[in-house]
Amino acid sequence: MRRRSSLVHAVLLAVAAVALPLAAGQPWPSCGTGGTYAANSTYETNLLDLISALQGNASSSPTLYASGAVGSGGRDAVYGVMLCRGDLSTSDCNDCGTRAGQDVGRVCNRTRDAALVYNQCYVRVSDADFLAAATNNSGEVALMSSTNITRAADVRAYDAAVVSLLNATVRYAVENSTRMFATGQRVGSDPGFSDIYSMAQCSPALSRPLCRSCLDGLVGQWWDTFPVNVEGARIAGTRCNLRSELNQGTFYTGQPMVVLRADGLAPAQGPAPAATTGGKNNSASKVLVIVVPIVAVAIVAATSFCIWNVRRKRRSRKAEHFSELDASEDLESVKSTLITLASLQVATDNFHESKKLGEGGFGAVYKGLLFGQEVAVKRLAKGSNQGLEELKNELVLVAKLHHKNLVRLVGFCLEEGERLLVYKLGAKQTT
Structure with missing residues (x-):
């Protein structure tokens, strides 16, 4: 591949003139212009110690990722990240870290800021604390065949x-x-x-x-x-x-x-x-061809009706409160309507205040765009038993979706303590 490289916090620069074979070209580096360090200096010692730590932490992490710093600040402090490809084995990730430690000084002529791109991993080290910029995709390296x-x-x-x-x-x-x-x-x-x-x-x-x-x-x-x-x-x-x-x-x-x-x-x-x-x-x-979070409404309605019928028979035998365990068992039967929390965060700009349609006793309602459809997301108050009871009741009533007085329930989410109901926007929402 040949390289279009962007330096730290900078725009993409011109394409390198030399085309390199895929294997022989590794690593593809982006070398900064902020200065160099001397061989056997304190900075080089800290740099190699950091890469070794990143290598061990990333290869032993479930996410194959590590970040950190070595040095007490000042000119000799080094900051770095290592991210291995998500389908790698622990040993392959570890091997990529070994290569980075061998290459970092050579390929960038001991430049203090360097990003190394391999097929297996991405490694970046710098004397500037780029870790503080949590949303900045700095150190970009653009490559093309x-x-x-x-x-x-x-x-x-x-x-x-x-x-x-x-x-x-x-x-x-x-x-x-x-x-x-x-x-x-x-x-x-x-x-x-x-x-x-x-x-x-x-x-x-x-x-x-x-x-x-x-x-x-x-x-x-x-x-x-x-x-x-x-x-x-x-x-x-x-x-x-x-x-x-x-x-x-x-x-x-x-x-x-x-x-x-x-x-x-x-x-x-x-x-x-x-x-x-x-x-x-x-x-x-x-x-x-991926798992779709919402199946046809007809299937949901039929499944929900069965749940409602079972619950009705249970109540006829013995009156009982709707416990957290009961909720888990019932909701397992309609898990085809489950929507991921990540999807709803994206749909509502992470429940941004500007998306709020209203708020009531059970929680707030937010406007969102989910899979191309406008929806209203009811975010039930955490720890509210009333909210949990309402969640159960509304999932049961999905069997009657065609009734003129009922809103259309698209799906729900139960992740990280959240209880979220998702409706087709346009129907009247009560909070």
Whole structure:
């Protein structure tokens, strides 16, 4: 690959002139301009100690990530992060840290600020405390392959296919992965690019809404950063990274987590559009093969009716309070309507005050955009038994969704102590 590198807190710079083979090119470095350190100096000792610590902590962490600092401040303090690819084994992550320790001084001529990109991991060290900027994807390194799509007729469809796959992969990483990591593949029969592969990953230091924002930003700048006909590209930074390729090779292991089937997708006419983060291109011709959080309402209604019937019989035998255990058992039967907390945080801008529609005894109601649909999210007050009782009752009543006096319940969420009910917006909401 050849490199378009952005220095610390800076914009992407020009593409390096030399194209390097994939294996021989590693690491792909971004070397800062803020000064160097001497061999056998205190700074070098601290630097190597830090990389060793990052190596051990990342390879032993469930998230394959570590950050930290060595030194008491001043000129000899070193700050760093290490993030291994989400599908790596512990030993492979550890090996990547070993390589970083061997390469850091050599490839950047002992530059104090250096980012090293490998197929297996991303490592950055600096004498500046970049860790304090929690949402800044500084230290970005932009890479691209030296081969291009050669037929002009393929380029427009290729650009749209890449953006569509990147968006699907980003969504899966944010909403469905514990490591905020996802791999993807687009399968089609288009001339010149039948298969496209992708990867998206965030540092676990980010919340899921911030991860989504970081990755969406990379998708948005994709075709502003790279030529529209480049066959493979990648942007790696301290907070998130994104990649697409036409050749999987050692790109990731195992089966893709996301598959887009776009056979028969034909190049459209006219000039190539600017890239967007909407992921709506050619939506009629692709099917996203991932677990969908909401199934057909008819299935939900039938399942909920069974729950209601069982609960009615229980009450006829013995009157009892609705305990937390009872709620868990009942809600397990309708888990097909479960919506992830991350999805609702993204939909409501993390329950931002500007999204609030109202507030009452059971909690607040927020306006949101969930999977392209406007919704109202009722956030029940934590620790409220009344809120839990209302949650149970409303899930039972979903069996009567077609009644003119009932709102349409889209789904619910029970994560991290939250109790959230999601309605189709437009119906009257009571709080």
